[in-house]
Amino acid sequence: MFGLFYQILATFSFLVLSTTGLAIIFGVMNIINFAHASFIMLGAVVTVYLVSAANLSVFLAIPLAALIAAAVGAFLEMTLIRRLYNRKLDCLLATWAINIIIVQAVFLWLGTSQPGIDQPFGSFTVGDAAYNYYELFLFGCAALVLVAVFLLFRFTRFGLNVRAAMQNRDMAEGLGTNTTAMYLKTFALGAGLAGLTGALYAPLMPVSPYFGDRFLWRAFTVLIVGGADPLIGPLMSSVALGSVYGGLTWLWDSVAGSIGILLITMIFIRVLPQGFTGLWDILRAKK
């Protein structure tokens, strides 16, 4: 029984961490950032490099990697993405091209495989099975990210401006909000969170230029099922999908889990196209 609990917890943190950066950019700017996977990969590669070549501690390397990913994101926003805000689909194509360019650049520069780095903390046993403390640490990080996002959006000046622009961009601009600077910060934040995710998972998985791919389609699923709200969306849909995927994986295998996620997504698209965000709005309107 603890196995099931652990599996759901691990899937939940995986989904929350891999989606939050994507969801913030989508929720605030209504852009799907296809370069998300490459930011995740950058975070992981930088972490591995800092730990294995510069001999840094993992816990110093992880935030540094996130900052570097945020800087790359900010640079791309200023040079390219800013010009495409009025062309949503072209924006998707541009970020997709950026994704391939970053992945191929890393591939040409470093080759496919990277040295592994040791997993911090040890493991513990419950019954006969061994579990990692690091997974619990990741769950803590996921919870921390969600709380931080909530605090940022609810209690800061930046959060207030962002929520205003989400409701009505023109009105917010008319009242003096600098949306250009706000979008820059939002994109950098999203990219930084993606980098953080990659950095956190670098000790758990083999790092390669294609590291981000395994996060990408699950992040998309969470985004579809979650909807546009950058907090409600990832939280509720990670709980739901995490339980389904974790449960089915625990019962059968990960193929069953993937198919379960696909079916849930299809049902959501058909019944609740706005995802959990839509459900939340309906429930709030009823009150």
Place this chain on the structure above:
Amino acid sequence: MRSKFFDFITALNGPQTVGSSPLYWRSFAIVCALLLLYPIIGEDYAVSNNGFLMVWVFLGLSVCILWGYTGIFSFGQTAFFGLAGYVYGVVSINIPPEYSMLAAVCGIALIMLLSAIVGYVIFYGGISSLYIAIFTLMLTLLAETLLSRTSGPQFRIGSALLGGSNGMVGIPPLQIGSGDFAIVFVDKPFFWLVAALLILVFLGLRFLLNSNWGYLMVATREDPLRTQLFGYDIRRIQLMTYIIAGGIAALGGVLFASWNNFIAPSSMGMTAATLPIIWVAAGGRASIQAVTISTFTLQWINQQLAYGGGEYSLMFFAILLLCTVMLFPQGIVTTIEMALEEYLERRRVARLEKSPLLGGRL
């Protein structure tokens, strides 16, 4: 007789496609004739290879009518392309070679059914176009993941082994007739088959796009809400277009599997899903002619880059996509076409100005 012929041509002309002048149709006829004559003079290998490059055009056209004409951005046509190859493989391995056309029909029909199901979920759910992009990409990657796990003898359908990530081997080529009278579509016959099908599909699409249905597709792209307010069910328009596009992609997939004798899950991977988007974006999404030209050209370039190692091929395509989006949002071929049209128009006006009838008063 003559007027019937002109009626036929008129039905193929319209604002939705490039080219309607007699000059255009004369050049079109010459290109078709050259295509059909080419295998007689060409070498076997080159003919076969060029036939293979044309197979991709079906995939490009499929993305083009969805994205360029109806405004549905789909990454999933690659999945239909690959799955059609799988269906053709499974069926054709299990039946005698003289019935392989039946396997092709099976592949296309099943994929059209599948696109009907997927399309129903997408369009009748009413999700936004950005969601359609990520949902179809998700389906493609999932199809790849699931098929990669089918290695081992337990994954067989009849005598066809699915083969996991190595793919399914031993797929027979298309064939008509049996025994001594059989035409097996390899090398030159394959080229003729693909060229004939391509001309048919191209003219068929020109007919469709310039019919009332084509106007509805473009109206759905330009303003879905307004089209709906005029009393059209845009969900039905989108769904039907999706099924047609699925059929065209499936036709390409069947031809691909029959040429290659082999199909693998990597035909549905991330890279495979990206390339059609790049052909269409770089060519010019709102023109089937631009997409036909750009698909063939870019696949040829892809092949040349692959001979030189292939590491830079994807990088080249990504940079091409980025440049297209930033500099030529309408597509490179379309930009050239427009420049050419402007040049011809200017020359026509210049000639008119010189003509004694007008006396330079234009």
